[in-house]
Amino acid sequence: MIEIKHLKTLTTLNATGSLIETARQLHLTQSAISHQLKELEGRLNCALFIRKSRPIRFTVSGLRLLDLAEQVLPQINNAERDVARFCSGNAGRLHMAIECHSCFQWLMPAIDKFRDSWPEVELDFCSGFSFLPLPALKRGDLDLVVTSDPQPIEGISYIPLFCYQPMLALSRHHRLAHKSYIEAEDLSQETLITYPVEKERLDIFNLFLTPEGVSPAKIRHADLTLMMLQLVASGRGVAGLPNWALFEYLQKDYVVARRLGKEGIWNTLYAAVREEQQGMAYLQDFIKTAISCCFKDLKGIKVASTEAPYFEN
Amino acid sequence: MIEIKHLKTLTTLNATGSLIETARQLHLTQSAISHQLKELEGRLNCALFIRKSRPIRFTVSGLRLLDLAEQVLPQINNAERDVARFCSGNAGRLHMAIECHSCFQWLMPAIDKFRDSWPEVELDFCSGFSFLPLPALKRGDLDLVVTSDPQPIEGISYIPLFCYQPMLALSRHHRLAHKSYIEAEDLSQETLITYPVEKERLDIFNLFLTPEGVSPAKIRHADLTLMMLQLVASGRGVAGLPNWALFEYLQKDYVVARRLGKEGIWNTLYAAVREEQQGMAYLQDFIKTAISCCFKDLKGIKVASTEAPYFEN
DNA sequence: TTTTATTATGAATTTTTTTCAAGTATTGTT
DNA sequence: AACAATACTTGAAAAAAATTCATAATAAAA
The missing domain is CATH 1.10.10.10 (Winged helix-like DNA-binding domain superfamily/Winged helix DNA-binding domain)
Structure with missing residues (x-):
């Protein structure tokens, strides 16, 4: 029935x-x-x-x-x-890297849940930006990489987690705060505060500034999301961050957020794994757990299509 | 999944x-x-x-x-x-009649369960043989009749409950006890002990003796299954009873049972209801409950096809 | 009231489930 | 150990169910 x-x-x-x-x-x-x-x-x-x-x-x-x-x-x-x-061996290794600092917010509860279910699996993770995670995944030093910038690498497959909107965080008193959306040109005279990684790994460059050929007046690095937002609130610059990471700070009125471009930008976060490991039970369960945690904890995200990412070449 | x-x-x-x-x-x-x-x-x-x-x-x-x-x-x-x-009204009436005394064995637990789930439904039942139950059902005096002898009556539909085997109970020392099955002719010199109903309502006549044109030497009535079996064990006659009703007595070696005819006979027990009531939620639930009780409690029964009975005319 | 967004519906299509028919394996019997 | 009898598997055909597409109906918002 x-x-x-x-x-x-x-x-x-x-x-x-x-x-x-x-x-x-x-x-x-x-x-x-x-x-x-x-x-x-x-x-x-x-x-x-x-x-x-x-x-x-x-x-x-x-x-x-x-x-x-x-x-x-x-x-x-x-x-x-x-x-x-019971079926697959219940032991194994799950070493992961996160390209995006903010992701710790949802990754932590997911990892906690996972550890309960698969105590035999050896867990490790690093978020340092001291090496390139995707080649490390390919080599076998890592087993899973969370990335919003999939590369077409032989033997690596990408499982979509969710879609989010990269946005610009501004002080409430900022000169751009009255606009309902930000144009690339607006940033040419601003200080942009980012995580300490190369421009090529940042959504705001890849999807917004670089296509329009615009560079910010100055770039400044910060390690922690909270620190970035303190700087923004203090009028020291503006920051590009995913909408879900900003949500709680917007509620507290620390800062305001504006979308990038008239229509806004949507991007997808992926879990990258080695193809030959993709079928493993504990890996699949981890990804399933992670997705369900995201949709429970994060505001403003959308489901991703089940499709693997499309590569132009 | x-x-x-x-x-x-x-x-x-x-x-x-x-x-x-x-x-x-x-x-x-x-x-x-x-x-x-x-x-x-x-x-x-x-x-x-x-x-x-x-x-x-x-x-x-x-x-x-x-x-x-x-x-x-x-x-x-x-x-x-x-x-x-919640959906259908949860109150109503369920007055039922049982054509077969033995059926109380499984009907009791079913009724108990049902009462718990549908406290608002007014329950009543009778097993007297003082009136014809199917016409009473047609008239609306009853709501459900348990019968193994469905009649093609306009507006009455029959829902199969299970299949059982009418068998002949014999004393262990009976002259027919050595046979592996009973032929109609064997009964022409026997005393047949039955429930106090007309021959036309008894399986052993309908499906075995009457088709072969045989009558037992004598017919004797008894009200209770246990009484019938005491008479059989005491050598006062033989009795036709469904296999599941005999099961526990066979285990205790009170009597032996033999099938009727070389291949044995299988018959189906039905719940008869008025067509316009058939869809009612509590009726359907009662029948579902009854069937599940039967298959839990009774030995030797088989599932019936979902089909309504076939009438020759 | 018009417009926009959401839901309903019927027919066509795709996918899934079930049956049929024939082959393979297992159990029990002589 | 060979035989029959019964139970299970498998691939293809058929039947049934779920899904989509295209469009109509309906409700909320402007």
């Missing part, structure tokens, strides 16, 4: 409040979701939610099923993980 | 010990079950049971999923029942 996919659909419908967004998250069309729910309501002979309202509201029956989903879905996840542990 | 149907399949596979019997219970071909499990093992990349043994044995992974099923399936059933209660 009722199926697990129904519980998943209802759960994300509850989270999103609309069919169309549910469809996006589940990588289906809105039509498919509509058909699926109609079919289920037909089987149960019972309305599950009230359509003529936004956000959608659930009936008692719908709520009862949400309740069921909350019980059942974690149980199923646990069982699947256990089975994966 | 894993679906509810998989959990159901694994559960009944555990109960039956073979794919072929699992298939029968789930109303599928054995091939379908084989494909389904192979597909699941492929998805999990993991063997769930060891094929080269009968009865089939589960791997640790298989056992883990059985465990999951045991947690999850009842939760789902409860939720579905709750939804049914």
Whole structure:
């Protein structure tokens, strides 16, 4: 009668409040979701939610099923993980590197969860920018690299995690703060505060300044997100940071954020792994865990398509 | 990944010990079950049971999923029942009659369970043979009749419960006890002990004696199964009873049982309901509960096809 | 009221599930 | 140990179900 996919659909419908967004998250069309729910309501002979309202509201029956989903879905996840542990060897190594400092915010809880499930897996991570992580991954010194700048390297495959919006953080009193979006030219007289990495590894250059041939007046480095934002708030410059990393500081009114270009920019964060390791149970579980942590903890991110990244050459 | 149907399949596979019997219970071909499990093992990349043994044995992974099923399936059933209660009115009437005395054995636990789930439904039942139950059902005096002898009555539909084998109970020392099966002619010199109903309502006449044109030497009535078996054990006659009703007495060696005719006879027990009531949630739930109780408690019964009975005219 | 965004629906298409038919393996029997 | 009987596997065909596409209907926002 009722199926697990129904519980998943209802759960994300509850989270999103609309069919169309549910469809996006589940990588289906809105039509498919509509058909699926109609079919289920037909089987149960019972309305599950009230359509003529936004956000959608659930009936008692719908709520009862949400309740069921909350019980059942974690149980199923646990069982699947256990089975994966029994089957594949449950020991292994997971050494990872993060190209983006801010990522620690969501990576920490994900790693904690993972350690509980796979105590035998040897965990290690580094975020230093003292070496190039993708070649290290290729060599086998690393097993997973979190990057927003995938390179077409033989034997490396990229699994999309989520989409985010690189934005510009400004002091509330900054001369650009009145604009609803920032143009590349605006930055030619500004001090840009970045993480201490080469320009080529920074979204704001790759996707915004370099294509327009603009350079900021001055570049200044800072190690920590919080330090960058203190500098911004103190009027020492502006900073390019992902929207989800800015969220809590925006709420506290430390700074304001503006999108880059009229339409804004969307970029995708990937987990890079060696192709031959991609099927390994604990790796897959780590990535699954990481994604679910992101969508729980971060505001403003979107689901990525399941597709591998497209390389021009 | 894993679906509810998989959990159901694994559960009944555990109960039956073979794919072929699992298939029968789930109303599928054995091939379908084989494909389904192979597909699941492929998805999990993991063997769930060891094929080269009968009865089939589960791997640790298989056992883990059985465990999951045991947690999850009842939760789902409860939720579905709750939804049914919310949607349809949760009050109503369920007056039933049983044509077969022995049926109390499995009906009692089913009724107990049902009362817990649907406290608002007014329950009543009678097993007297003082009136014809099917016309009473048609009139609306009853809501459900348990019968093994469906009549083609306009507006009445029959839902199969299970298949059983009417058998002949004999004293261990009876002159026919050495035969592996009973022929109609054998009974022409015997005293047949039956429930106090007309011959036309008894399986042993309908399906065995009447077609062969044989009558027993004498007919004697008894109210209770246990009383009938005491009479049989005391050599006062023989009795026709369903195999599942005899099971516990056979184990205690009170009596022996022989099948009717060389191939034995199989008959189906039905729940008769008024067509317009058939869709009602609590009725459907009662029948579902009854069936599951039967298969838990009774030995020797088989699943019935989902088909309505076939009437010759 | 018009516009925009969301949801519903029917038909076409794709994917999945099931059955059929035939082959292989296992068990139990003589 | 060979035989039959029963149970399971497998690939292809058929049937059923899910998904998409195109479009209509509906609700919210401007």
